[in-house]
Amino acid sequence: MSQQNETRRDFLKRASMAAIAFPFLISCKTNTLAQKTETELSLIKKNAMPSGTEARGAIDAPDDVSWKTALSKKSDKDEAMIISGTIFQPDGKTPAPNVLIYFYHTDSDGYYGRRGEVRDGHFRGWMLTGANSKYEFSSIKPAPYPNRTDAAHIHMTLTGKNFKEDSINAILFEGDKFITAQERNSVGKWGEVNPILKLEKGADGVLRGARDFKLWKV
Ligand SMILES: [Fe+2]
Numbered sequence: 385m386s387q388q389n390e391t392r393r394d395f396l397k398r399a400s401m402a403a404i405a406f407p408f409l410i411s412c413k414t415n416t417l418a419q420k421t422e423t424e425l426s427l428i429k430k431n432a433m434p435s436g437t438e439a440r441g442a443i444d445a446p447d448d449v450s451w452k453t454a455l456s457k458k459s460d461k462d463e464a465m466i467i468s469g470t471i472f473q474p475d476g477k478t479p480a481p482n483v484l485i486y487f488y489h490t491d492s493d494g495y496y497g498r499r500g501e502v503r504d505g506h507f508r509g510w511m512l513t514g515a516n517s518k519y520e521f522s523s524i525k526p527a528p529y530p531n532r533t534d535a536a537h538i539h540m541t542l543t544g545k546n547f548k549e550d551s552i553n554a555i556l557f558e559g560d561k562f563i564t565a566q567e568r569n570s571v572g573k574w575g576e577v578n579p580i581l582k583l584e585k586g587a588d589g590v591l592r593g594a595r596d597f598k599l600w601k602v
Contacts, residue, residue, distance in 0.1 A: 425449065425512065428484045433541075433549045441486030442543040445510040449484070453509040455523040462492045462524035465583065465591040467555065471517045471542070476598045479517030482545060483599070486510050489526035489538040504539075525583070525591055528562055535562035547601040555595055558582040 425447065432442035457464060471480040488508035490496055496505035507526065511519040528536045537554035553570070556563055558580050568580065581593035 424482065425484075427545045428482065428512075428543055431543050431545070431548045432484075438551070440549060441488065441504065441508065441541055442484050442510070442549045445484055445486065445512075449510045449512045451511055451514045451518060452520045453511055454521065455507055455509055457524055459492070463591055464522065464589065465525045465593070466520065466522045467538070467581070467593050467595060468518065468520035469595040469597065471513050471519065472596065472598045473602045474599055479513075479515070480544075480599050480602055481513050481515050481517050483513045483517065484510065484543040484549075485513070485519055486541045486543070486549075487521065487538055489523070490529065490536070492524055492527050494527040494530045494532075494536075522590075525557070528560070533562050535560040535564075535567065542597070542599070544599070544602065547599075552576065552597055553579040555593075556580045557593075 425445065429442060429445060432445075433440040435443060471483045471485070472478060473480045486508070487510075488496070488504035491505065491507060496507075507523055509521055509523075511521060513519055526536045526538060528534055535556050537556055539551065539554050541549050541551050543549035553576060556567060556579060559582075563580065570578075576597050577595070579595060581595055583591040583593045585591050
């Protein structure tokens, strides 16, 4: 549940208690708040790439998108993983709020989907950065494609009110034998930080990694 929705829910709860005395006033305030929430996300989604293009996914973002999301585990053999980070403006220091993040990755066998799922499979999600521009998602660690030599990875796209959806360098994982010299030596597009993450396993058994990103435009 997003902070935005919690705030709205709390507001509605208070509003319903007061509605007996001020029904008209409460009705107006509720409508105004709803419109503001919808407009923020709908403005960003105008810059989403259409379905079928290479860098796309923002267009399917749900209305209750939050800065944080959790994908369910698929099976016991999957390794729980949490990725977090901060999206910065081009100066590399100033937070970048209202950036829509879309991500997707394979399952622990290297497949995106095998049972009539959408093209990007079960492991996909969305986040919208808040005032501090942070994001976090929990999922499972993906595996490389079966019978190929591509490193395991997580695809990500970013979309803003003033820039169109685009892919950023996929997250890779330190220790993956399929990481190429080109990938290892790359600092990425637009001077981003190295996208090869070193995952650390916590006392709770969950793998954690951090990946920040510097936008090319705000
Ligand atoms: Fe992929």
